[in-house]
Amino acid sequence: MPVTLKDIAARLNLSITTVSRALGGYPDVAAETRQRVLQAAREMGYHPNVIAQSLQRRRSNTLGFVIPATERYLSDPFFLELLSGIGDGAAQRGFDLLVSTCAPLSSEERTVYERMIRGKRVDGMVVARTRKEDERISYLVQEGFPMAAFGRTALALDFPFIDVDGEEGVGQAMAHLLGSGHRRIGFISPPVYLMFTEHRLAGYRRALERSGLGFDASLVVEGNLSQASGYEMMGRLLDLGDPPSAVVCGNDLMALGAIHAIQERGLAVGRDIAVVGFDDIPLAEHCHPPLTTVRQPIYEIGKMASEMVIQIIEGRELQERQVILQPQLVIRESTVTTERG
Amino acid sequence: MPVTLKDIAARLNLSITTVSRALGGYPDVAAETRQRVLQAAREMGYHPNVIAQSLQRRRSNTLGFVIPATERYLSDPFFLELLSGIGDGAAQRGFDLLVSTCAPLSSEERTVYERMIRGKRVDGMVVARTRKEDERISYLVQEGFPMAAFGRTALALDFPFIDVDGEEGVGQAMAHLLGSGHRRIGFISPPVYLMFTEHRLAGYRRALERSGLGFDASLVVEGNLSQASGYEMMGRLLDLGDPPSAVVCGNDLMALGAIHAIQERGLAVGRDIAVVGFDDIPLAEHCHPPLTTVRQPIYEIGKMASEMVIQIIEGRELQERQVILQPQLVIRESTVTTERG
DNA sequence: TTTGACATCCAAAAGGTTTTGGAATATAAT
DNA sequence: ATTATATTCCAAAACCTTTTGGATGTCAAA
Numbered sequence: 001m002p003v004t005l006k007d008i009a010a011r012l013n014l015s016i017t018t019v020s021r022a023l024g025g026y027p028d029v030a031a032e033t034r035q036r037v038l039q040a041a042r043e044m045g046y047h048p049n050v051i052a053q054s055l056q057r058r059r060s061n062t063l064g065f066v067i068p069a070t071e072r073y074l075s076d077p078f079f080l081e082l083l084s085g086i087g088d089g090a091a092q093r094g095f096d097l098l099v100s101t102c103a104p105l106s107s108e109e110r111t112v113y114e115r116m117i118r119g120k121r122v123d124g125m126v127v128a129r130t131r132k133e134d135e136r137i138s139y140l141v142q143e144g145f146p147m148a149a150f151g152r153t154a155l156a157l158d159f160p161f162i163d164v165d166g167e168e169g170v171g172q173a174m175a176h177l178l179g180s181g182h183r184r185i186g187f188i189s190p191p192v193y194l195m196f197t198e199h200r201l202a203g204y205r206r207a208l209e210r211s212g213l214g215f216d217a218s219l220v221v222e223g224n225l226s227q228a229s230g231y232e233m234m235g236r237l238l239d240l241g242d243p244p245s246a247v248v249c250g251n252d253l254m255a256l257g258a259i260h261a262i263q264e265r266g267l268a269v270g271r272d273i274a275v276v277g278f279d280d281i282p283l284a285e286h287c288h289p290p291l292t293t294v295r296q297p298i299y300e301i302g303k304m305a306s307e308m309v310i311q312i313i314e315g316r317e318l319q320e321r322q323v324i325l326q327p328q329l330v331i332r333e334s335t336v337t338t339e340r341g
Numbered sequence: 342m343p344v345t346l347k348d349i350a351a352r353l354n355l356s357i358t359t360v361s362r363a364l365g366g367y368p369d370v371a372a373e374t375r376q377r378v379l380q381a382a383r384e385m386g387y388h389p390n391v392i393a394q395s396l397q398r399r400r401s402n403t404l405g406f407v408i409p410a411t412e413r414y415l416s417d418p419f420f421l422e423l424l425s426g427i428g429d430g431a432a433q434r435g436f437d438l439l440v441s442t443c444a445p446l447s448s449e450e451r452t453v454y455e456r457m458i459r460g461k462r463v464d465g466m467v468v469a470r471t472r473k474e475d476e477r478i479s480y481l482v483q484e485g486f487p488m489a490a491f492g493r494t495a496l497a498l499d500f501p502f503i504d505v506d507g508e509e510g511v512g513q514a515m516a517h518l519l520g521s522g523h524r525r526i527g528f529i530s531p532p533v534y535l536m537f538t539e540h541r542l543a544g545y546r547r548a549l550e551r552s553g554l555g556f557d558a559s560l561v562v563e564g565n566l567s568q569a570s571g572y573e574m575m576g577r578l579l580d581l582g583d584p585p586s587a588v589v590c591g592n593d594l595m596a597l598g599a600i601h602a603i604q605e606r607g608l609a610v611g612r613d614i615a616v617v618g619f620d621d622i623p624l625a626e627h628c629h630p631p632l633t634t635v636r637q638p639i640y641e642i643g644k645m646a647s648e649m650v651i652q653i654i655e656g657r658e659l660q661e662r663q664v665i666l667q668p669q670l671v672i673r674e675s676t677v678t679t680e681r682g
Numbered sequence: 683t684t685t686g687a688c689a690t691c692c693a694a695a696a697g698g699t700t701t702t703g704g705a706a707t708a709t710a711a712t
Numbered sequence: 713a714t715t716a717t718a719t720t721c722c723a724a725a726a727c728c729t730t731t732t733g734g735a736t737g738t739c740a741a742a
Contacts, residue, residue, distance in 0.1 A: 014691080015692045016692090016693095017693080020729070021730090029689095047460055051460075051461050054697095055396050055727090055728080056729045067428075075421060075624065076421070080421045091441065091442075099440045101425045114388070115391075120392050121391050227627040230627075260627045282416040282569075283416065285568075288605075356723075358700085358701085369719075374720080390698050390699070392698080396697090396726095396727050
C-alpha cells in the first residue's frame with residue numbers, strides 16, 4: 001500500500017537509483033528529472049521508510065533513554081523536564097527518542113540496555129542519575145557505545161558527562177542557613193549509592209567543619225528521593241531530643257515531604273524550621289511556603305546531553321567532553337522568618 | 342563487527358535459513374542442530390538486528406507517544422505517570438516506546454505524527470489529552486492506524502479509548518462541598534478546547550442546577566493546567582467582591598497553585614476556602630494541607646491504552662473498545678475545617 | 683577523427699532478517 | 713520394489729533503501 005521508490009521509478013520510467021538520488025539532492029541528476037521526481041513523490045504521497053534507511057545507513061537516528069523508575073508511580077517532575085530536554089535536543093538534530101523505564105539496580109536493567117544497543121535500535125544513550133559504581137556506564141564505555149551522562153561516577157572511566165557542582169550548591173545553601181544563625185542543621189540525604197549524594201553530602205560536611213560546628217551523624221538521615229520518604233525522614237529528625245532548626249534535603253521532592261511533616265506537627269516552615277531543597281522543580285515555587293532550593297537547569301542539561309551524544313555519533317569532536325555547571329541558590333520563604341508559618 | 346546470522350551459519354556450515362529457523366523455534370530443524378546453533382549464538386554473542394527484523398516483518402514492535410508539552414519546562418507529573426504506564430504495558434508485550442514532545446495545536450504536530458507513522462517507525466499510537474476537535478485522532482482514524490486514546494472527543498468518530506467519567510468525578514466533589522455547606526463554589530477550568538473540560542464543567546454545572554443554586558459564570562475562570570495559572574486564576578476569584586468559599590480545580594497542579602494564592606493572602610485552605618483538585622498525583626497527598634481530589638488511575642490507564650493498541654496491531658478483537666472508568670473522590674484536609682490553616 | 687571531459691543515468695550489491703517453496707534423504711507402508 | 717510420509721535442510725526472494733562503479737551519450741578540444 002505505501003508508496004516506495006520503486007513505485008515512483010515505475011511511474012516515471014526511471015531507475016530506483018535515480019529516484020533515490022533525485023530525492024537525496026545528488027548533483028548527478030538532471031534538473032528537469034529532479035523536478036519530475038519531486039512532483040511525483042508529492043503527488044503519490046511518498047514518505048521514505050525510515051526502517052529501511054536505518055538498515056542501509058547502519059544508523060537508526062534514535063537516542064535511547066531509560067528512566068530509572070524507583071516506584072511504579074513515578075512522579076518526579078525532574079525526569080519529565082529532563083526527558084523533554086533530551087527529546088527536544090534530539091529532535092532538533094533529526095533524532096528520535098526511545099524511552100524505557102526500569103528500576104535502578106534491578107537485574108533487568110542490563111537486559112534493557114542490551115536490547116537497545118545490541119539490537120541496533122539506538123545510536124547512542126543518555127544516562128541519568130549516575131551511581132558511584134555505575135554498571136550502565138561501565139558497560140557503555142566498554143562497548144565503546146556513544147553516550148553522555150547527567151552526573152559523574154566513582155569509577156576511573158573517562159566518559160562524557162554534564163554535572164552540576166552539588167558540593168558547591170549545598171555549600172551555598174549551608175552558607176545561607178549559617179548566615180541566618182542556624183547552628184543545628186539536618187541533612188536528608190539521597191540514597192548513598194548515587195554519586196551526587198557524595199557531592200551534596202560533602203558540601204554539607206565541609207560547611208559544618210569550616211564553620212567549626214563539626215559533623216554530627218545523628219542529623220543525617222537517608223531517604224529515597226520521594227516525597228513520602230522526605231516526610232518520614234523529617235519525622236525522625238523532629239523526634240530527636242534536640243531537633244535541628246534547619247534541614248537541607250537531597251532534592252525538592254523530599255523537601256516537599258519534609259515541609260508536610262513539619263506543618264503537620266503545627267510548626268511553621270521558615271519561622272520554626274528552615275527547609276532547603278535541590279533541583280528547583282516548578283512546584284518549588286508554588287508550594288507553601290515557596291521553597292528555597294538549589295537550582296539546576298535540568299531541561300538545558302538534557303538538551304546538552306543529547307547534543308553531546310549526537311556529536312559523538314556523528315564523529316565530530318567534542319569541544320567540552322566533561323562539563324560541570326555551577327548551580328545557583330534560589331532563596332524563597334522556606335528559609336526566611338515571616339509572620340505566617 | 343556485530344555477529345549476524347550469516348556468521349553463525351558460516352561457522353556451523355549451515356544455511357542462514359536454518360540458523361534463523363533454529364533460533365526462531367521452528368519444528369523443521371533437528372534437535373541436535375538447534376542445540377549447536379543455540380550454543381554458537383550464545384558463544385558468539387549474537388543479538389538479532391531489530392531493524393532488519395522490523396523491515397522484513399513490516400512491524401517495528403514500537404508504539405509512539407507524543408507528549409503535549411504546553412510549556413518548555415513541562416512539569417505535570419501526570420504525564421510521567423501516564424508515560425510509565427504506557428511504557429510498562431508496551432514492554433510487557435515486547436514493544437518499545439518512541440516518545441516525542443510537541444506543543445498541542447501547533448503546526449508541527451501533524452508533521453511529528455506523520456513522521457512516526459508514514460516512516461513506519463511505529464505500529465501504533467497512544468494519544469492523550471484529547472481535544473473536542475482532535476485533528477490527531479481524525480488523522481489516525483482516517484489512516485486506519487492502530488491507536489488508543491486517553492479521553493473522548495466531540496467528533497463523530499468511532500475509535501478505541503479509555504476515559505474517566507469527569508462529570509461524575511466533579512459531581513462527587515460538588516456533592517461533598519455542597520454537603521459541607523458551601524454555597525458559592527468557583528471553578529478553575531482547564532482550557533476549553535480540551536474535551537475533558539466539557540465533562541468536568543458539566544459536572545459542576547449540573548450539581549449547581551440540581552441543588553437549585555444556579556450557574557454563575559463569574560465564578561468560572563479558565564487556566565492552562567499549570568500551577569502558575571492556578572495561582573493567577575485563584576487570585577482573580579479572590580479579588581471578586583463576593584469571593585467563593587470553595588473552588589473546584591480542573592487538575593491538581595492548578596489546585597496547588599490555587600492553594601498557594603490563598604495562603605499568600607493569609608487565608609487558611611480548608612477553614613476559609615475549600616479546594617478540590619483532579620487527578621490525585623502523588624504530590625496531592627503531600628502538600629499542605631493535603632488535597633482533596635478526584636482520583637483517576639493514570640498509570641493503569643496508560644497501561645490499558647498500550648495494551649489496547651497492541652491488541653489492535655496484532656489483529657485480535659478488542660473485548661472493550663471504549664472504556665469509561667468511574668473516578669473516586671479522595672477527601673483530605675483541603676476541604677475540611679481544621680484548627681491550622 | 684580521435685580523445686577527453688562532462689552530464690546523466692542505471693544495474694547490482696549491500697544491509698540482516700524472515701519466509702516460501704522446494705530438494706534431499708531416510709523411514710515406513712504397500 | 714515402489715510409493716507415500718516424515719524429517720531436515722536450503723536457495724532465493726522479499727522487505728526498502730543507499731551507494732558503488734560503471735555505462736551511455738553529447739560536446740568541445742586536439
